[in-house]
Amino acid sequence: MRAILLAGGKGTRLQPFTATFPKPLVPLDDVPVIEVLVQQLCQHGILDLTVVTGHLAELIRAFLGDGKRFGMRIDYFQETTPLDTAGCLGLLPRPTEPFLVMNGDLLTTLDFNALIALHKAQRPMATIATYPKKVTIDLGVVEMDERGYLTEYREKPSHDFFVSMGIYCFQPEVCDYVRPGERISMPELILRLRSAGQQVLCCREDCYWLDIGRPDDYALAVEEFRRDRWRFLPSRAAA
Secondary structure (H helix, E strand, C coil): CEEEEEECCCCHHHCCCCCCCCHHHCEECCEEHHHHHHHHHHHCCCCEEEEEECCCHHHHHHHHCCCHHHCCEEEEEECCCCCCCCHHHHCCCCCCCCEEEEECCEEECCCHHHHHHHHHHHCCCEEEEEEEEEEECCCEEEEECCCCCEEEEEECCEEEEEEEEEEEEECHHHHHHCCCCCCCCHHHHHHHHHHCCCCEEEEECCCCEEECCCHHHHHHHHHHHHHCHHHHCHHHHHC
């Protein structure tokens, strides 16, 4: 199976860490985020990888190379203009088999093979890896009637959601829904598939996941990696 790793963003929410190098290269202790993901793909037997680059692309190329040191084959697609998170699918060579697409700025213990197996068994057009997330509003929330009189007052309420992990398994036909050179986000593409009558499956698995998009999240990711390194890179821990 081929995986496409999205590593072209500027990481503006993570500045100043990303001022001089791309977000996928920020270190978790002594290992860059992108290396953790590459090692995990190898552990799951996914050995063909396309890395989509943009911002400071040469640094990612210099670090990963052709993939031989990881035991895999890595090639690159550099966006000359930003195409958002799904636009590259309109320009990349169309895969002949189901393939993975994933963000290059996350920390997870997701079983990629379980996601792939579910997708192949159910055969939807797309499968989204999802994660349960509790969102707390750190304020007192008031509700009122049409006259402005208070009906409810809740201090710091929380809500439970399922969020996208930024990891997807697609049928090759998904590429047909992106026009060459079109700028389109992954949520827009998913909704386009649904509007066209295609099935989109949600995969719910018991795992750890964190989007490394903000300084607080990055600090938490470093802490988690240092404390439970073996969960994310078991082969290295064993070595």
